[in-house]
Amino acid sequence: MTLLSIRSRTTTGDGQTAGTVPLAIAHDYLTQRGGAERVVLALHKAFPDAPIYTTLYNPENTYPEFKDCQIITSPLNHFKIFRKDHRLALPLLPFFSSRLKVDAHRVVVSTTGWAHGFDVPQDALVYCHSPARWIYLTDQYLGNRLNKGLARIFKTMRPFLRRWDRAAAMRLPNYVANSSTIQQRIFDVYGKRADIIFPPHSVQDGQQQEPIAGLEDFMERGYFMIVSRLLPYKNVQYAVEAFSGLDHQLLVVGAGPMLDELKSMSTPNVAFVSNISDAQMRCAYAGSTALLAVSHEDFGITPLEGGAFGKPTIALQAGGFLDTISEGINGAFINTPSVQDIRKAVQELDSQQYSAEAIKAHVKRFSEERFIDQMKARLVQTS
Incomplete structure (x- = not known):
């Protein structure tokens, strides 16, 4: 018996299965x-x-x-x-x-x-x-x-x-x-x-992209992007607050119990979208300036997804991002997820200093x- 020779089986009405x-x-x-x-x-x-x-x-x-x-x-x-x-x-x-x-x-x-x-x-x-x-x-x-x-x-x-x-x-x-x-x-x-x-990471450049309806004008002007479940420990609330008063835009992609609260505290340069298709996600990554990854993550996959499109990441210097971010190659670290640190990093980021090809080469290690x-x-x- 090999691991690849797996037979299918049926499910009964009570959730039980027929056959091992x-x-x-x-x-x-x-x-x-x-x-x-x-x-x-x-x-x-x-x-x-x-x-x-x-x-x-x-x-x-x-x-x-x-x-x-x-x-x-x-x-x-x-x-x-x-x-x-x-x-x-x-x-x-x-x-x-x-x-x-x-x-x-x-x-x-x-x-x-x-x-x-x-x-x-x-x-x-x-x-x-x-x-x-x-x-x-x-x-x-x-x-x-x-x-x-x-x-x-x-x-x-x-x-x-x-x-x-x-x-x-x-x-x-x-x-x-x-x-x-x-x-x-x-x-x-x-x-x-x-x-x-x-x-x-499974998001790839070169595949079909689909615009996100209602956000066409927003996305044409360039934006930072955060992809996250909307939970307290993800620190999205600090990223949203950090963009208040900035000339830059922020696109928040995610769903969760904090959605209404985050919308209520956001300014017009912040947009929200949930449950988008993979083709729409690829479009969002491709049009972004850079990713924000400011939560305490066990691994930290969004820098790799954005990196497949040659985009750098501003990441919290903790947790899984220590494995996925090589500073100066595919991103820069911040010390804390505070409003001040996020805002300063966004203002100082020069996406032109990053090589899209070097970023893509880095993320291939995580195929x-x-x-x-x-x-x-x-x-x-x-x-």
Whole structure:
């Protein structure tokens, strides 16, 4: 039996599956668009017949390519409220994650906190984007915007969640980290030593581009661009505030619970767009002056996506950006995500000092083909 000879199978009405397959993919939830979901799509490309197990799936809010995949969900997926906001399912996720049986001989797990707790074989390969932020980096992840009811529930459950999470991690020996930052965090939290396989970027120059309706005039004048989920720890609020009073424009691409708040604090030189197609994203990258990446990221993929179009990045000197930014080659660092540091860097950036060809050469080190080859090789090593 080889890893590539994967048979398809059917899903019954109650979410159960018929027959055990050679290999399956597991992921926390498919309810949003982000780097972790891009990794799952790359894994699907590597193993196109492998079913994808997940707790929740919202096809309208994640990448449309998942509609061509075989998605197997937990019973939680029957509830629209949880598909709309997975955070509301927090008290239930440990129970339903532990009981989601992945019916396969081998499993590749993509996780930021739940999928490594699925019922998977002990030799599963765990690709860890980060130990759960909401458990171990609570203040950074949630900021001060968690409503009081959820805050009380979370405070009560956090000791239990930590025990559940560590027990899940201790059961599975084969961990891979997505960056040097996460490699250290895995050791600090779980005591595990993990190799690094950098995730891929999949946005490519030279492919079809599509203008974003309603923003044609805005995009013709040039703009900085930030691509992010709109959550407190992403620091988009500071970038939006930094552009107040500047002659430069900012395009914010992303969705999340802070959208209305960010719009209310923005000035006319800031525009927002959500859930755009890949062709529209390529158009946005191609027309930008530079990227902003000012959050505490586990890896930091947007500089690579922008870099595929030869665009430099202003990045926070922390986390995953230490792996993806080579200062003076594909970007410049700021020390803090403060309004002052962001504004100063934007005003001082001279995009002409960067070589588009040098930037493109740098980001080729993080190709999808390289990621797939390394993941397949690691699967063979652990079989």
